[in-house]
Amino acid sequence: MFSIRTDLAVEAREIYKKSNKREVPGVKVDVEEEKDSIKITTVEIENEVGAKIIGKPVGTYITMEVPKIRHYDADFHDELSKSLAKQLCKIVQLKENQTALIVGLGNWNVTPDSLGPKVVSKLMITRHLKQYMPDQIEEGIYSVCAISPGVLGITGIETAEIIQGIIEKIKPDVLIAIDALSSRKMERVISTIQLGNTGISPGSGVGNKRMELTQNSLGIPVIAIGVPTVVDAATMSNDTIDLMIDTLIEQSKDNKEFYNMLKKVNKEEKYGMIREILNPYIGDLMVTPKEIDSLIEDMSKIIANGINICLHPAIELKDVNRYVH
């Protein structure tokens, strides 16, 4: 039994299933298609066996795969916000008089890591209005506050310390953290959204984050929303090599056995070798789509609206576009 290193539960499950020709034990999977273009996979990790294989704590992981997202279409983006709101509401439901704290993780100076702060900038913030002028707030608008704390290199303070300090002061009932992830597959970049109800553990995300943001460390439920925004350079080289070898095997008659041998080089060993080769650059280099700026802008709006719709039951998308700015 081995643990698969990836930020996405759905990816870990796929890799296991491919090698073992069966479902991960201790894991329940449900797949549904919405409107032809949104594939929603719910991975329910039910016990420690499943948790160990998937490499994530017992809990619920909902992955929305939406290749179409990268072709700009405002109507589809609106649909997606609604669909995201529906999934998000399965794992978080604010009640009257409860408060949600939304945290935009990541570094706003590095475009692919700026998703979280960008989402926060588009949220419908209401906690202060509920507090200072409760009569003027419609029913069904709940108390939401938000912060983008920055990263360790910018503040000199662990993000978890900032979050803990604020939580102890304002006592929210749930925390929703938005984070940019690194993907092992090029086609997932800015086209997959993962929701999870087990928070964020050290080592995830685009930057080198050491914090733990979990119910255990913070005392309140922690929902994580993650989107892959970069590809790991080693992964890209690795995948290219695999594809190249496959092509060589197909095309050649003679050297087939050599290539087959090359192919059999232990996968993890090969990946490790590539990482080592790229090591002087890997901390440095990132692989992103060229239009990363506008893709991040779009995705942050989709997620912000999904959160707005889910947390404020009185709000429909139309209203979100009308009131939020």
Add this chain to the structure above:
Amino acid sequence: MFSIRTDLAVEAREIYKKSNKREVPGVKVDVEEEKDSIKITTVEIENEVGAKIIGKPVGTYITMEVPKIRHYDADFHDELSKSLAKQLCKIVQLKENQTALIVGLGNWNVTPDSLGPKVVSKLMITRHLKQYMPDQIEEGIYSVCAISPGVLGITGIETAEIIQGIIEKIKPDVLIAIDALSSRKMERVISTIQLGNTGISPGSGVGNKRMELTQNSLGIPVIAIGVPTVVDAATMSNDTIDLMIDTLIEQSKDNKEFYNMLKKVNKEEKYGMIREILNPYIGDLMVTPKEIDSLIEDMSKIIANGINICLHPAIELKDVNRYVH
């Protein structure tokens, strides 16, 4: 005896002195000129009598008046950073093993209110390095961390709550808050820097801030660095009217007495009337220099470098420019 409403101690003192032809009681004033172009006025409020007149708590207020600042000259800006560091070090001195938390107040989406966040983005942040790799940090580099918490409308959380939460978590020894102020004089905009050791009280600043950031509320010394970045629209109209009447009196022979009468209209009454007239617009309108974006950029660099030089005794300006980014 009356209290004078302005963010600047030096302005309040001037107004009093002009009307009363004498120094404010309970206040000690020292003026020095540096390099012909930096006028430094230290207002020491010694007791409650002075405090009531000036409208600020007992403490030290250092005002640097630098009209030349608005003509871009990198060398002069460097001089000014050093001069600011010298003044700042009179009211704050970090010791080995102590930590300073710098807070950039204000809204980064409103250019004239973005001074604080801009300063924070240019600071030399070291707390995490001192913590995780103390051996690699030279002597004389002290522990500095920083945050720009945003404003109430953006976060839904009172700035003071965020700051308190962080302070309780990381226990810094001193807090330095940077804030954009509103000036009553057009010529002060982005050409005056005020340092004070009594923190920030409700109602100051460009935005509508309600927080108190003082030793009383936070438990550690609070240094405030403020710079006027906008002129109050009512003030501008009021000053223009006064200037106009003066001109009319000078020019006319006939109507002199009428104008004199107009001039005698109680000052506060006139100002109140203008505020009322402008009321539908006043929340809305701000008067700024046209080149506000680049002026804020320059000023934030000057202040950040002043802080960097003051807090890290091992650092000279040359090094700041070399290492900080």
Add this chain to the structure above:
Amino acid sequence: MFSIRTDLAVEAREIYKKSNKREVPGVKVDVEEEKDSIKITTVEIENEVGAKIIGKPVGTYITMEVPKIRHYDADFHDELSKSLAKQLCKIVQLKENQTALIVGLGNWNVTPDSLGPKVVSKLMITRHLKQYMPDQIEEGIYSVCAISPGVLGITGIETAEIIQGIIEKIKPDVLIAIDALSSRKMERVISTIQLGNTGISPGSGVGNKRMELTQNSLGIPVIAIGVPTVVDAATMSNDTIDLMIDTLIEQSKDNKEFYNMLKKVNKEEKYGMIREILNPYIGDLMVTPKEIDSLIEDMSKIIANGINICLHPAIELKDVNRYVH
């Protein structure tokens, strides 16, 4: 007979009408209300008499007054784009095989002067597609290209020279220039849109522009779209003084005659005096709404979509939001 100095034809006409109690001779005016919240005034200057009074060449000037625009409401903004498209199409109609060049005037580094460049960044640009892959472009999508040339201080080249050079090279059939204007009334700022078919003459706009962009100088029809984004500081002081005097007259019983006398100070003389008083600051200072950044963003989207809908008959707003980015 005197000429009234303002960028807005509708303002000049109002001032004349107020003083003279009759319509401007040589001018035809039509007013319509759309959806309760859009007031459209069409000023048709029919001859040189009217032209001299209004201070603008013979031609058509359509002013849309939309106070509601400053309260963000996405649906209303969409309505406004459609309404603008309708008005714009009264003075410009592209034909199959014709090309429109859109020019975004102004300085992108000065927020209130950045309207033009912001509009250009949101246009549906098609000239290159029509040229290189005509088969893939639907019918009713016409040839549109655009540039934001910057201002003299940034390029060292007169804007008119750049535009002339490009026109001689690519031979468009019509030019549409978007410009930020200075208003004499606070309530017009970012809530009035002026369309005109006589181009742009020297001295208009927020910055100190000397160029002429007219059919005369460029050889093709020139449509101008202008929006006031700043208030002149002298105007604001002047208006405040007038309002103050009115208030004083109403309130006082005694000094009424003095105030009346003050009021009678020749209007232009008073304005001139204020300009002189403010002179050291006037080049420098601008009066804008606090939320100028987001207001410019909204207005630029409204205008860009209006142009998109007008120039591409196959396009509806829904499609614009879908395809344009």
Add this chain to the structure above:
Amino acid sequence: MFSIRTDLAVEAREIYKKSNKREVPGVKVDVEEEKDSIKITTVEIENEVGAKIIGKPVGTYITMEVPKIRHYDADFHDELSKSLAKQLCKIVQLKENQTALIVGLGNWNVTPDSLGPKVVSKLMITRHLKQYMPDQIEEGIYSVCAISPGVLGITGIETAEIIQGIIEKIKPDVLIAIDALSSRKMERVISTIQLGNTGISPGSGVGNKRMELTQNSLGIPVIAIGVPTVVDAATMSNDTIDLMIDTLIEQSKDNKEFYNMLKKVNKEEKYGMIREILNPYIGDLMVTPKEIDSLIEDMSKIIANGINICLHPAIELKDVNRYVH
């Protein structure tokens, strides 16, 4: 004989020299080291034989290799600006009464392609001052103007058409074009500057540029300044594979011959295969350093100051920092 596809003359020469164990015929090469950390290679292509091998027209190509550039050090950056000025002045020298037009190529919305526009924004622009107030301009300050025309997808106009139009209008004596390049080596990214006196030919640069900017097409000398800002994804995979195979050969005793065989796969064929494999992504993906935003910022300042110093003989770096903004 074959032509080597790369934007950098120095790279093409290296590849040839490595394969052929001799200098490229028809090419003269000079290498000098400056201050230990700036390696300057001058490649003089003397005839068509050399031109064909290097894949560039007959002319002078100066490459500055500066690995140290990526570690921020303001003093070193100043040194580099001076060194760049010295090299630039070898191929361009403005005379009294001559005018230089600087063109910032590339798309300001795509960070790695924004180098050109960023340089332009930091230049000392003087043409309008020389024209309108010649008496106020010191001797030794020459006439410089500049524009960032945007890219085809943004304007709908070929960049070359815009440049031609402006040149015909304002008749400059020399054009300097700044462009972001794509590198085949990871270590060159933002650490190599290439100067050339033969302009820019179709197909160069980060974006898909089709324009030709040469003395031939524009009628005036065209100097090109290029900096690699991205790595080609195919190149990165290709290099990784080669490194991996080398490592495998070294480590293994048994399969050596297989790997050797793999290694012998024709280089161009392998690269072609990788491009094909990556094809669905290649238009899309770019590989950049994580800190690309700040690296572009630094590099643009270095180049702008280099140009400022070279074109204005009266100016020293100190003055540039003082007056330019």
